[in-house]
Amino acid sequence: MTLSHAFYDRPVLEVAPAMLGCVVRHGDTAGVIVETEAYHESEPASHAFVGVTERSAPLFGPPGRAYVYRSYGIHALLNAVCDAEGVGAAVLIRALEPLEGIGHMRARRGLDRLEDLCSGPGKLGQALGVTLEHNTTDLAAGPIVIEAPPPGWEHVRAIVGTRIGITKAVELPWRFCAAGSRSVSRPWPPGLF
DNA sequence: CATGGGATTGACT
């Protein structure tokens, strides 16, 4: 079942762990979210920290939309805009366990190993065919949608750690990983297994 | 208008 806008209209630190176990679907590809990070306008690692600009505007928009941006000139990173409209906050989806359309994912990634298909934010963007065109699209209406956890994923234990690949506000424990998942991006947090 | 720095990945030493 597709998540409604109300799911995202909460503090981002509440939504980020709640997204573990949920399903991201685009076309015939889908995966279960096993790693997220929270970003908020109040801390300098967030693109919203500088205020409303052409780039950051989607973060301040209505919750439940996608925020997609290009990282290092190469990768498309997928976020879900959270918190009330006017608050700049989003959850970065960092890793999935492949669920459907795995052949399609392998073709897009040029790789075979299941754990290599979506175990990083750039990887899952490529595997699911996410592009900058999906920026600001509605995650309740598609083409990219997020659904409630499938059977067996309703009660995921979150391993909390610090965020990856940033240089500012590195100490905040705003990274959430699904306990036991081997599809989480490196470095694996202590206590994952 | 020029510049510098990424919410990354994969290849290579």
Added chain:
DNA sequence: GTCAATCCCATGC
């Protein structure tokens, strides 16, 4: 472990 690829955007002159 190191490093280049590659481009958008915020910043500063």
